[in-house]
Amino acid sequence: MSTRAPISGVVTTFDNAATLEACLASLAFCDERVVLDSGSTDATRDIAERYGARVSVRPFEGYGPQKQHAIDLATHDWVLLLDADESLTDAGRAMIERTLQAPRADGYRLPRQEWLFWRWSHAGARANWQLRLFRKSRARMNTVPVHAAPTLDTGAPQDLDAPFRHYGEPHLADRVEKVNRYSSGMVVNKRRKPIRGLGLRIVLQPYVAFLKLYIGKRYFLNGWAGFFAARTHAFYTFLKYAKVLEAQRERDQSP
Structure with missing residues (x-):
C-alpha cells in the first residue's frame, strides 16, 4: 500500500476559541498542526496546545504576511491551510489522503461549504473553490489585503473534491x-x-x-x-x- 506524502495543517488565529476545536480536530490526520496566533486573549492558545499543535505567537502585520509566516513554520512541504473558523470534512480528509499518495499537481483547489446565518448552503449552490492544499516550496501568499490567498509560482492548481466547511458570521x-x-x-x-x-x-x-x-x-x-x-x-x-x-x-x- 502506498504511503502518502507528509502534510502540515496550518492555521492562523486570533480569539478563535469558539471554532478552533472543530478546526484542529479535522486536522488530526496531519503529521503536524501549526498554529500562529496574533495575541489572543481568550482560550485559543490553550485549545491549540491541548490538541497538540505547535503554537507560535507573532503580532499581526496583515493577512498575507501572517499566513505566509505560518506557512514558513511548517516542517513539511505539503501544507493544508485553513482559517480558524473552517474545518475539513471527513470526505475531504479521505480524498486528500488518497491524492497525496501520488500527487499530480503542486496545488489543489478545494470546495468551501458556507454557513449562511442559520443554515448550511444548499447542496445545489455552487461552492467557492480555493487553493488550500499545496507544496509550500511552490507557492506564496499574494499581497492582496484582507483577501490574501496562496498562489502557485508556476502552473495552475487542480480541482480536488475534498470539501471543507466555513462557519461564517451567525448574525x-x-x-x-x-x-x-x-x-x-x-x-x-x-x-x-x-x-x-x-x-x-x-x-x-x-x-x-x-x-x-x-x-x-x-x-x-x-x-x-x-x-x-x-x-x-x-x-x-x-x-x-x-x-x-x-x-x-x-x-x-x-x-
Missing part, C-alpha cells in the same frame, strides 16, 4: 461589521492604480456582484439566508469603491 450584524472592516482594508489596494470608471463601478458593480452570487452561484436555493448573503456581498462591493472615492475627495481637499 447579520456580524456580517455587516465584517463588510465594513474588510471594505476599509481594501481601499489601499484599490488606490494603488487609477480605477477607470469609478463612478460607474459604484453604481453598477453592486448589482453585478449580487447577480453573480444570487443567480450565478445559485444562492437563491438558500432562501432568505442566500438573499441576505448576496445583498451584503453587494453592499461590500459598493463600500469598497465608495470608500476609494471618499479617500480621493479627502485627499484633493486637503491643504
Whole structure:
C-alpha cells in the first residue's frame, strides 16, 4: 500500500476559541498542526496546545504576511491551510489522503461549504473553490489585503473534491461589521492604480456582484439566508469603491 506524502495543517488565529476545536480536530490526520496566533486573549492558545499543535505567537502585520509566516513554520512541504473558523470534512480528509499518495499537481483547489446565518448552503449552490492544499516550496501568499490567498509560482492548481466547511458570521450584524472592516482594508489596494470608471463601478458593480452570487452561484436555493448573503456581498462591493472615492475627495481637499 502506498504511503502518502507528509502534510502540515496550518492555521492562523486570533480569539478563535469558539471554532478552533472543530478546526484542529479535522486536522488530526496531519503529521503536524501549526498554529500562529496574533495575541489572543481568550482560550485559543490553550485549545491549540491541548490538541497538540505547535503554537507560535507573532503580532499581526496583515493577512498575507501572517499566513505566509505560518506557512514558513511548517516542517513539511505539503501544507493544508485553513482559517480558524473552517474545518475539513471527513470526505475531504479521505480524498486528500488518497491524492497525496501520488500527487499530480503542486496545488489543489478545494470546495468551501458556507454557513449562511442559520443554515448550511444548499447542496445545489455552487461552492467557492480555493487553493488550500499545496507544496509550500511552490507557492506564496499574494499581497492582496484582507483577501490574501496562496498562489502557485508556476502552473495552475487542480480541482480536488475534498470539501471543507466555513462557519461564517451567525448574525447579520456580524456580517455587516465584517463588510465594513474588510471594505476599509481594501481601499489601499484599490488606490494603488487609477480605477477607470469609478463612478460607474459604484453604481453598477453592486448589482453585478449580487447577480453573480444570487443567480450565478445559485444562492437563491438558500432562501432568505442566500438573499441576505448576496445583498451584503453587494453592499461590500459598493463600500469598497465608495470608500476609494471618499479617500480621493479627502485627499484633493486637503491643504
